[in-house]
Amino acid sequence: MSTVGEVTRAALRDRRAELWRLAGWSLAEALPGMLAGLLTARAVDDGFLAGRPATGLLWLGLLAVAVLVGAVGTNRAYALLGDVVEPFRDDLLRRVVAGALAGATGGRDDDAAVARLTHQVEMVRDTYAGLLMVVRGFLFAAGAALVGLFSLAAPVALLVTVPVLAGLGLFAAALPAMVARQREYVLADEDLGRVAVAAVTGHRDVTVSGARDRVTGWVGGYVDAQARVERRLATMAVTRGLTLAVGGWLPVPVVLLATPWLVRQGLGPGAVLGALVYVVRGVQPALHALVQGVAAGGLRFAVTLDRLLRTGTPTPATAGTPAIAPVTPRTPAPALSLRGVTFRYGPHADPVLDRLDLDVPAGDHLVIVGASGIGKSTLAGLIAGVLHPQAGTIHLDGMPVADATPSKLADRRVLIPQEAYVFTGTLRDNLTYLHPDLPDAALARAAARLGLTGLLARLGGYDATLRPAGLSAGERQQLALLRAWLSPAPLTILDEATCHLDPATEARLETAFAERPGTLVVIAHRLSSALRARRVLLLDGRTALVDSHQGLLDRSAAYRELVGYGTAGTDEVRSSPPRGRSAPLPAGYAHPSSP
Missing domain, CATH: 1.20.1560.10 (ABC transporter type 1, transmembrane domain)
Known part of the structure; x- marks a missing residue:
């Protein structure tokens, strides 16, 4: 050895x-x-x-x-x-x-x-x-x-x-x-x-x-x-x-x-x-x-x-012993797990999320869609630990979010909201405060992977002083996305983090994040994000369904209406899964919001 x-x-x-x-x-x-x-x-x-x-x-x-x-x-x-x-x-x-x-x-x-x-x-x-x-x-x-x-x-x-x-x-x-x-x-x-x-x-x-x-x-x-x-x-x-x-x-x-x-x-x-x-x-x-x-x-x-x-180091097989022994498959702990999560803004308000169950495996690429105000950003805040549910539990990589310190949460997830945060300071400080002491070579590789080398050069290089008022909303979002890429956290949450970018730039950045090691959760600004995802979570105010984009088109009238397919076949779709497709994923099912 x-x-x-x-x-x-x-x-x-x-x-x-x-x-x-x-x-x-x-x-x-x-x-x-x-x-x-x-x-x-x-x-x-x-x-x-x-x-x-x-x-x-x-x-x-x-x-x-x-x-x-x-x-x-x-x-x-x-x-x-x-x-x-x-x-x-x-x-x-x-x-x-x-x-x-x-x-x-x-x-x-x-x-x-x-x-x-x-x-x-x-x-x-x-x-x-x-x-x-x-x-x-x-x-x-x-x-x-x-x-x-x-x-x-x-x-x-x-x-x-x-x-x-x-x-x-x-x-x-x-x-x-x-x-x-x-x-x-x-x-x-x-x-x-x-x-x-x-x-x-x-x-x-x-x-x-x-x-x-x-x-x-x-x-x-x-x-x-x-x-x-x-x-x-x-x-x-x-x-x-x-x-x-x-x-x-x-x-x-x-x-x-x-x-x-x-x-x-x-x-x-x-x-x-x-x-x-x-x-x-x-x-x-x-x-x-x-x-x-x-x-x-x-x-x-x-x-x-x-x-x-x-x-x-793999242990060499002994003589006469098979190198590979049959084992019972083990289910790894999910990167994100929600059980019975209920959240409302005020004690007498209707719940935004009600008894939601959701598992997101490590390495998954999940896009969350739904009408405006349906609770997508609320769910992102709950996952990130900046909001706390009135009922239920949330775990990140096996760690209870409710009991986690800010530093523990920062080790496990990075959240980029719609309004990207950029502070007055050098470009290097803005990019690396989630992972200090990164060498310039690592910054350069990440910028090249996201296609942001030109933006960094236009802003004056790593030692240039940034002032938020002097940046456009799209530039702030691109810098925040590069900062998230450089973070060591295994879970990335993008809450409409590309809303100020054109569709081509959004597609390039989301594709890069999907290929990055770790787990990606995207609150969709455009439904084209669902086409790039492995799974899609639909929030429609009564239920929460998770499947592939095509699976939701086949199963959900609400999803078809969201993407402009109309509502034909509603009763048939809601009553049973389509032929040749699997039933809804148990990990993505949520109890209805009313009995």
């Missing part, structure tokens, strides 16, 4: 060309850190203190040029990140899917496979990218600072190197304990996901048998266990703080205390100042980024990847 180190080294070897380009731009990025202290010392000693301010300004001008070169290097380095990270993620997904399929065909129940395929694979992808940039940043930034220190004053470089190495040694000694704590957290997370799936799957039997309190206590025990593990993991912050104090802050008083001796050795005030610049602006931030990055993302990467490799 592959280890974390082997898999990581293999992934890096496979992307050698991209890594060499990344290293080249990293050198450009590190140029200001290498020259900052040296040029500062020259500006002070040879310029300002020597009575030659023009010379001092010249040295500082050279530093400004170096900063510009470094900015270009940073931009190009982040642009290359996706070329290194995304192939690693794709390979990992293949491993996990292969392992889950092998386990299923081998008769092994594995409810945690969903958590690995979604949450854990994305965690490894994100932490791999972060770890790569953190280690790269430390090597080049700290290396540049030390090279600059030795060029400026070798004695100062030695004074700084000793505490830095001591801090790194302390951090390395604490890493095994940190890894153990992080592994406990991952296992606790899987255990909680497993029991939650079991509890949600059997919630009806639990309610009927009166075992709700006992099952709640059982699940609560796993929640408490995960909380204890998280608290133990948090105590490791003390070690990180000690590492930063020794390696990052101790060099500053060491240099200050040694200043009289350094001056006696012939060092000028500018050289001492330059040495402090290297420590405070080079070594200290680089060490801080390394410790925090490895302690956070690095540990999650190592432990989660180890877990995926252990559980995601």
